[in-house]
Amino acid sequence: MLRFLIRRVLGAAVILLVISAVTFFLFYAIPADPARLACGKVCPPETLEQARRNLGIDQPLLVQFVSWLSGIFVGRDYEGLGHCPAPCLGFSFVNKAPVFETIMDRMPVTIALTLGAAVIFLIFGVATGIVAALRQGKPLDKVASVASLIGASVQIYFVGTLAMYLFVYQTQVFSQPKYVPITEDPLGWFNGLLLPWLVLALIFTANYTRITRSTMVENLNEDYVRTARAKGMSGRSVVLRFALRGTLTPVITIFGVDLGTLIGGAIITETTFGLQGIGRLAVRAVDYSDLPTLMATVVLAAGAIVLMNVVVDSLYAVIDPRVRLS
Amino acid sequence: MYLEVNDLTVDFHTEDGVVHAVGGLSFEVERGSTLGIVGESGSGKSVTNLAVLGLHNPETAQISGSITLDGQELLTASRSTMERLRGNKIAMIFQDPLTSLSPFHTVGAQIAEVYRKHKGVSRSVARDRAIEMLDRVGIPQPKLRVDEYPHQFSGGMRQRAMIAMALVCDPGLLIADEPTTALDVTVQAQILDLLRELQEQTGTAIILVTHDLGVVASTAHEVLVMYAGRAVERGTMREVLREPRHPYTWGLLGSMPSLRQAVDEPLRPVRGTPPSLINVPRGCPFHPRCDFMELLGREVCTGERPELSPHRGHGDACYLPLKQKTEIRERAAGKETT
Numbered sequence: 041m042l043r044f045l046i047r048r049v050l051g052a053a054v055i056l057l058v059i060s061a062v063t064f065f066l067f068y069a070i071p072a073d074p075a076r077l078a079c080g081k082v083c084p085p086e087t088l089e090q091a092r093r094n095l096g097i098d099q100p101l102l103v104q105f106v107s108w109l110s111g112i113f114v115g116r117d118y119e120g121l122g123h124c125p126a127p128c129l130g131f132s133f134v135n136k137a138p139v140f141e142t143i144m145d146r147m148p149v150t151i152a153l154t155l156g157a158a159v160i161f162l163i164f165g166v167a168t169g170i171v172a173a174l175r176q177g178k179p180l181d182k183v184a185s186v187a188s189l190i191g192a193s194v195q196i197y198f199v200g201t202l203a204m205y206l207f208v209y210q211t212q213v214f215s216q217p218k219y220v221p222i223t224e225d226p227l228g229w230f231n232g233l234l235l236p237w238l239v240l241a242l243i244f245t246a247n248y249t250r251i252t253r254s255t256m257v258e259n260l261n262e263d264y265v266r267t268a269r270a271k272g273m274s275g276r277s278v279v280l281r282f283a284l285r286g287t288l289t290p291v292i293t294i295f296g297v298d299l300g301t302l303i304g305g306a307i308i309t310e311t312t313f314g315l316q317g318i319g320r321l322a323v324r325a326v327d328y329s330d331l332p333t334l335m336a337t338v339v340l341a342a343g344a345i346v347l348m349n350v351v352v353d354s355l356y357a358v359i360d361p362r363v364r365l366s
Numbered sequence: 367m368y369l370e371v372n373d374l375t376v377d378f379h380t381e382d383g384v385v386h387a388v389g390g391l392s393f394e395v396e397r398g399s400t401l402g403i404v405g406e407s408g409s410g411k412s413v414t415n416l417a418v419l420g421l422h423n424p425e426t427a428q429i430s431g432s433i434t435l436d437g438q439e440l441l442t443a444s445r446s447t448m449e450r451l452r453g454n455k456i457a458m459i460f461q462d463p464l465t466s467l468s469p470f471h472t473v474g475a476q477i478a479e480v481y482r483k484h485k486g487v488s489r490s491v492a493r494d495r496a497i498e499m500l501d502r503v504g505i506p507q508p509k510l511r512v513d514e515y516p517h518q519f520s521g522g523m524r525q526r527a528m529i530a531m532a533l534v535c536d537p538g539l540l541i542a543d544e545p546t547t548a549l550d551v552t553v554q555a556q557i558l559d560l561l562r563e564l565q566e567q568t569g570t571a572i573i574l575v576t577h578d579l580g581v582v583a584s585t586a587h588e589v590l591v592m593y594a595g596r597a598v599e600r601g602t603m604r605e606v607l608r609e610p611r612h613p614y615t616w617g618l619l620g621s622m623p624s625l626r627q628a629v630d631e632p633l634r635p636v637r638g639t640p641p642s643l644i645n646v647p648r649g650c651p652f653h654p655r656c657d658f659m660e661l662l663g664r665e666v667c668t669g670e671r672p673e674l675s676p677h678r679g680h681g682d683a684c685y686l687p688l689k690q691k692t693e694i695r696e697r698a699a700g701k702e703t704t
């Protein structure tokens with residue numbers, strides 16, 4: 041198990057390195073001059089030259105990449121801008137701050153948004169999936185499948201905007217979405233995120249309902265489920281201890297992907313609800329050609345997905361002993 | 367009688383029509399004895415057993431007749447009563463031990479949970495009992511194997527574990543649904559020996575479902591031959607295998623390879639295909655495949671459905687007079703030996 045984990049983590053590190061390199065060369069190849077942006081409106085050539093030196097972009101690309109990479113582990117000094125402590129993901133000339141600081145500033149918003157919604161859609165999706173599978177062909181099952189079809193078809197900018205209009209501006213059922221740190225005001229934190237959570241969950245639940253239902257239907261016909269019944273296990277224990285166990289694997293798989301994607305930046309959700317998370321940061325970075333920030337958000341998104349993959353793979357082994365031993 | 371099944375009928379309502387899986391089936395099993403139920407796939411063997419266990423979905427299966435275990439009616443019993451009986455008084459082992467054991471739980475846990483559920487004992491007592499059962503079914507190092515998963519067991523070991531699980535509560539009735547079909551021949555013999563040995567120790571009544579007449583010959587005391595959801599012949603193992611009376615039983619026996627038979631002589635399968643259970647043939651359900659219909663005439667064979675006769679002892683459901691059946695059988699036997 042330990043060897044398996046070590047192998048997976050090393051593999052993940054290699055993938056991240058490759059992604060960083062590709063992204064780096066891709067971004068720095070585009071004809072935007074960060075120094076010009078950094079230097080301001082009136083920019084005499086010598087100031088521009090100075091800015092280039094300060095940012096380190098007068099160096100060859102490969103050298104730049106190596107100093108970017110080593111900055112993550114040992115920090116970097118920018119001439120005229122100051123020290124960027126490790127982990128240094130670069131210095132944003134737009135925000136006039138180390139990128140890592142900005143990311144850490146925005147991260148709680150995205151994580152709170154993602155995890156809150158994830159808890160709702162995971163529990164609710166799996167529960168409705170189980171109920172639908174047990175009521176196969178009954179009205180409840182049909183309602184669930186129509187609802188999940190609708191849920192899977194609508195887009196967040198539609199439902200989100202509609203929900204904002206109906207529940208915030210028209211009826212004030214929910215308060216205006218905003219992010220308040222949980223350490224400052226837990227209730228405010230909850231209220232501010234409730235509507236985004238629900239809207240995000242509404243859209244994601246559908247997928248979990250469908251997958252849980254279909255695997256559950258399959259599993260309920262498994263021989264070992266019949267054996268459990270034949271030995272007198274109660275209906276509930278047959279469903280929860282035996283049939284559900286086999287359903288967890290596909291659910292965990294998509295959950296890992298969804299969670300990774302959302303942590304990497306729920307761009308549309310954050311934009312719809314005006315939350316200042318990683319997604320918004322990425323969009324802004326594109327608008328301002330803020331390459332260091334953009335680079336960091338891309339690597340972060342990739343890192344989130346790679347990390348979730350390792351977590352999911354480890355969870356397979358927890359769920360299914362056959363994976364553990366082979 | 368320990369288990370009495372009377373006039374059991376099981377119909378399934380499907381989109382294609384009503385499937386008459388079992389029709390008017392009656393049989394009995396005594397304590398300590400083994401009933402072999404023989405028939406082709408789709409002859410209603412498994413459906414009958416699932417009915418005894420009460421495992422049919424009440425929404426799709428329509429069951430009538432009577433099944434009593436030790437005098438207690440099972441068909442009208444409540445769900446919780448059946449849950450208390452299953453695994454405790456009636457246990458079942460299935461054909462494929464790999465898919466029938468949960469891949470997610472240790473073998474020991476799967477055995478122990480039955481004991482805990484029905485006997486209300488503590489975890490450690492149930493675990494000790496699981497180890498004891500594994501030992502009894504001949505699994506070496508039961509204290510180690512108790513914590514292993516089914517995929518770490520070999521096929522024969524899995525079926526032994528399945529038997530341990532079925533017998534953990536000392537059930538009065540054990541239903542073994544093709545317990546050896548998925549195993550190779552040497553393991554088959556071991557498993558059948560084990561079942562016989564355990565039966566001698568505990569006096570459990572066994573229903574052994576199989577399409578393998580060799581298994582019947584080595585294990586069963588009584589035999590019930592089923593065709594299209596009905597009993598076509600019933601008797602002791604010797605009676606049915608040595609003096610078979612029903613043309614279908616002749617067909618089954620004829621499709622079995624024998625040592626006397628020359629190696630290059632082709633097997634004689636039963637002609638035709640098993641009937642549709644939605645439109646069961648009128649009269650004797652076997653008549654479309656029967657070679658002896660002209661002896662009686664189509665009217666007789668497609669008229670009223672023959673019942674098992676005589677009512678007790680060795681009986682079969684065919685209108686041919688007993689004398690004629692004996693002649694046909696003896697002529698066939700003579701041909702085989704010359």
